[in-house]
Amino acid sequence: MLLRLSIEKFFLIEGQELNFDRGLNVITGETGTGKSMTVSTLLFLLGQQGDYPEGTAVELELLIDGEEYVLRREIKNGRSRFYLNGIGSTQKVVKDILLKTLIFQGQNDRLRILRRDFQRDVFDETVGCYYTRKKFEDLYRRLEEVSKEIEHILSLEKEREVRIRVIEEELKDIEKIGWSEEDYVDACRTVERYAEAEKKNELCSKGVYHIDNSLIPSIKSLAKLLGELGLEQERLSVLRMQEELFNIRRRLSDLYENWDVEHINQLNEKIFLVQRLEKRYSRKYGEVLEMAQKLKEELERLRRIETNLESLQSLRKSLEQELRALGKELSIKRKQGKEKFVNLVLENLKDLGLEEAFFDVVFEEQEGRFGFEDVKFVFSSYGGELKDLGQVASGGEISRIALSLFLLSPVKGTYLLDEIDVGVSGETSLKVAKFLKRLSSKMQVIAITHSPALASAADKHFKTYRIKGKVFIKELKEDRIEEIARLMGIVNNQTIKGAMDLIREVSNV
Structure with missing residues (x-):
């Protein structure tokens, strides 16, 4: 205002x-x-x-x-x-x-009342089916959204299947290792300790071997020789040396560690698989496991899409049935209210000096977001053939038709009339x-x-x-x-x- x-x-x-x-x-x-x-x-x-x-x-x-x-x-x-x-x-x-x-x-009258949306709104509001149509529009919009979502899923179906297979293969390679990041770290430490123990075991073995095969036989021979020479004191000293060597040998044997070589080999095999994954993905094993978790989530989403597709298809069918019933209800209300609306417009036109005018509402079969038909106003100022308003109404007649419709319509605002x-x-x-x-x-x-x-x-x-x-x-x-x-x-x-x-x-x- x-x-x-x-x-x-x-x-x-x-x-x-x-x-x-x-x-x-x-x-x-x-x-x-x-x-x-x-x-x-x-x-x-x-x-x-x-x-x-x-x-x-x-x-x-x-x-x-x-x-x-x-x-x-x-x-x-x-x-x-x-x-x-x-x-x-x-x-x-x-x-x-x-x-x-x-x-x-003037021009705004023409632009406004010649628009189908205005004609539709005025008619539906007057005959009392405006809110039914709005409900239909909302339902139609929802059906469009569901249909687009279904089409999008179907368009990606082949890509989805390929992606599922790729993810499954990748997860198979990762999951067959069965290690956490901590397990991998522990395995690497175990293998490193085994390598260090192997070096020590080798030295211990060499020491035992040298004592058994070189030193002890030599000492025994020397002790025998010294006994034959009657050098009893010297022979006893050599025997004490022999006893010391036996002590050293026992010490070397105690240092030797026994490892489950088969277990170590299994660890090395898995470590090799982990390192191959790290090289493939250019990531540390912990990051590979994080990636695997994301792949699982993606796989779950992709598999859920199939379930969603079935649900969406069921919803679409339900919406179509509901829309069909509501569209029929809307069509019935429009047809029932047409005579009343036309009479109201004609009465208004008579009040505005257009006593000879003819006016009607035509329903054009056209399924869409506004129902199963579109609303079109037709007019004749002298009783001739009824045609679309824009084809037959003069500027002055358009203004008066606009006035008659504004009196019926929910239009709010200010109407400026110049003579x-x-x-x-x-x-x-x-x-x-x-x-x-x-x-x-x-x-x-x-x-x-x-x-x-x-x-x-x-x-x-x-x-x-x-x-x-x-x-x-x-x-x-x-x-x-x-x-x-x-x-x-x-x-x-x-x-x-x-x-x-x-x-x-x-x-x-």
């Missing part, structure tokens, strides 16, 4: 401010006093290009979903500057915010005024008009006038009746009374 419009040096308008209210806001004035210039200020704020004088500035305060925004554009040093809540911004940001709440009569009642007079003019009065109970309406009936329906009335070439805008209070009388042609007692009668007439809606 628009709250405040401030205009500074916008061509003929200087220092003017308009404070709008909810409901119907009307701007009137003599031809050439700048009524439509107020619309141009909003186009300027949207970023419309033009030869704007230095110092031109338009500031708009508006309310969207309970949040206030202040939008501003100014010409400074020959350049446009845009602001949001007093902070420099961009044209896109300002434009996007403004168009969230502001709807222009929608051109060419309309008499009873039709009164119907249009009452219609806009009803519409303004749903959304803010700002109308520029020459119609006394529409001016009479206003909740707030502004008047433009010129003094010495400058445009001024003022809010009318008690003098409003006089302005309505002027719009009737001439201000006199009769038109004053007529203005009062008009106000009473349009207030009864």
Whole structure:
């Protein structure tokens, strides 16, 4: 909703401010006093290009979903500057915010009501199946997600099978060793100790061999010789040497270690396998084991995919059945509500002076995210062949169709009308005024008009006038009746009374 419009040096308008209210806001004035210039200020704020004088500035305060925004554009040093809540911004940001709440009569009508999404929303909201459709959309979106996931899994099926085989082979080579990192370290230490023991055992064996085969026989021979020579003392000394050698031999035997050679060979075989893995993966054995754990987890995920695939396929089948049932329900509601909707639109069009118009809703068979059919509006202004709105409706007719649909639709915001009642007079003019009065109970309406009936329906009335070439805008209070009388042609007692009668007439809606 628009709250405040401030205009500074916008061509003929200087220092003017308009404070709008909810409901119907009307701007009137003599031809050439700048009524439509107020619309141009909003186009300027949207970023419309033009030869704007230095110092031109338009500031708009508006309310969207309970949040206030202040939008501003100014010409400074020959350049446009845009602001949001007093902070420099961009044209896109300002434009996007403004168009969230502001709807222009004319091109925006055409763009909006000719769009299938708008027609679908208005129809479904009016006939009471909007939330059924939203549920269908959510279900359809979920089904799409599940189907894409299934397709992705199936597309990777061959790669998955190959990857599973590769991982299984890699894990087979790693797991057949059966060692932890600590086991491997212990095995390496055991083999190193065995190698050291082997060296010591070899030396001990050589010492025993030398004692048994060289020293003891020699000593025995020497002792015998000394005995034969009668050198008893010397013989006893040699025998003591022999006893010492026996002691040394026993010491060497005690130093000898017995190892399970077969076990050592098994350890060496596994150590070789570990070293081969380390070379293959260019990693230490502990890192290889960490990699193996990740491979196991990956393998589990890959195997789980098959289970997930079955689950997803079952879910897809369930979603398809649920979607089919909900789609049928949606189609039935749409068909049942069509007559009511068409009659409502036709009643609105009659109120807007299109008594001869024909309007209908066509369901085009088209399965998709919005149901089993799409909704299309067709129209004829004089009873001829019904065709798509864009093919047969004129600009003025589009505007009136837009009004009739906005009265039915959940649209919120501000509708800006620039002389929608051109060419309309008499009873039709009164119907249009009452219609806009009803519409303004749903959304803010700002109308520029020459119609006394529409001016009479206003909740707030502004008047433009010129003094010495400058445009001024003022809010009318008690003098409003006089302005309505002027719009009737001439201000006199009769038109004053007529203005009062008009106000009473349009207030009864």
